[in-house]
Amino acid sequence: MAQSKLAVVTGASGGIGAAIALQLSNAGWRCLLLGRSEEKLSQLQQQLGDQHQYLAIDLVQTQSHRKVVSQAQAMGTASLLVNCAGSNEMRAFQDISPERIMQQLTLNLHVPMLLTQHLMEQLIQSMGTVINVGSAFGYIGYPYQSVYCASKFGLRGFSEALSRELDGHVNVKYFAPRATNTHLNNDDVRSLNKALGNKVDSPERVAKEFMQLLNSSKRRWVVGFPEKLFARVNGLLPELVDSAIIKQLKTIRNYIRCQFNTKESSS
Template sequence: MTQSKLAVVTGASGGIGAAIARQLSNAGWRCLLLGRNEEKLSLLRHQLGPQHEYLAIDLAQPQSHRKVVLHALTMGGVALLVNCAGGNKVRAFSDMSPEDIQQQLVLNLHVPMLLTQSFLVQLSQSSGTVINVGSAFGYIGFPYQSIYCASKFGLRGFSEALSRELDGRVNVKYFAPRATDTSLNDDDMRSLNKELGNNVDSPERVAKEFMQLLNSRKRRWVVGFPEKAFVRINGLLPELVDSAIIKQLKTITRCIRGQFNTKESSS
């Protein structure tokens, strides 16, 4: 009996990563689940079944990628790499510490780049696919998310350039969810999304759209409307988006600064 294909999913202990793993399992993929929370990974693996495996690992640490690559080899080699792990800290740029900046850039950009490079041999042998999970903020710069936007813009540029470089030998795609109801969106962002009337998706809805991208010939996928339109407008006429966001700046600042000051005063 032919063994089903292997997907390596980073950030599998989080909302979108776990939802993607469930969708892949339902579609017949085996998963190697990666994340830092062993309890959540173990529970997810139990839910998905014994054909799946997990590694509780910090991918920002040296030698972690080699360990993952070797583990994938014992499972037959990877055919799909899903770079879903990420982090966000919603703050004014002036309030970000150097450590905060470095941490976001490493997790959101440096780790996916190095892990992709580490898996290129396996992916080339399987004519596999890399899907980098970014954000609509990888297309649209947004106040108080300067570092997150920088990392996701970078991830999008990396995906696009590598897709053209490999030219189908390995398929490289960029997946851009909009606001999603996960732990990555803390009280700051939930309050802001509510105030601005933004649409917020469930991880399950996002994972279903992920599968549409995986099963298509597309190299880019933005989730939801009007975000898709906003992305196109921002690419063609960024001044229009400047004006629209700046009109909301007082509301954005009040929500973000208000939440931040409340936390600081109570700590």
């Protein structure tokens, strides 16, 4: 009996990554689960079954990528790489330290690029697929999300360029969820989304849309409406999106001010 295909999933100890791994398992994939929390990865692996394995590693440390390549090869060669690990911090740009800027850019952009490069030989051999999990903010520049947007715009550009470069050898796709109910969004962010009228998806809903992208010939996928429309309009007539977002600035600034004052009073 032929062995089922292998998917390497980063950020598998988080909400979206774990939900994607569950959907892949249900569809017959074996998963190599990557993340920093051994406890969460172990729990997920037990839920999925013995055919799945995990590595508790920090992908920011580039030497860890060789461990991923070696483990994937031992499991029978990667046919899918899901770059899902990421971080976000909603702050005024001038208040973000240089160290935090580098940390976000490294995890959100550099890690997916380098891990893709390290696994490229296996992906070419299997004529596999890379899906980079970005964000609707990879299409739409959003206030107080400057570093996050920069990283996701970069990831989208990388995905598009590599997709065209490897056409016919490896499929490269960009998946863009909107606001999702995960640990990256604390109670304050949830309150802001509610105040702005933003729709928030469950990780399970996002994972189901991920599977639709995986099983389609599409190279890009934005989750939800009106985000899908905004992404298109922003590419054609960004001035219209400028006006819509600027109307939200007062609410966003009040949130940022309250968040800052709360941190100051608790320090």
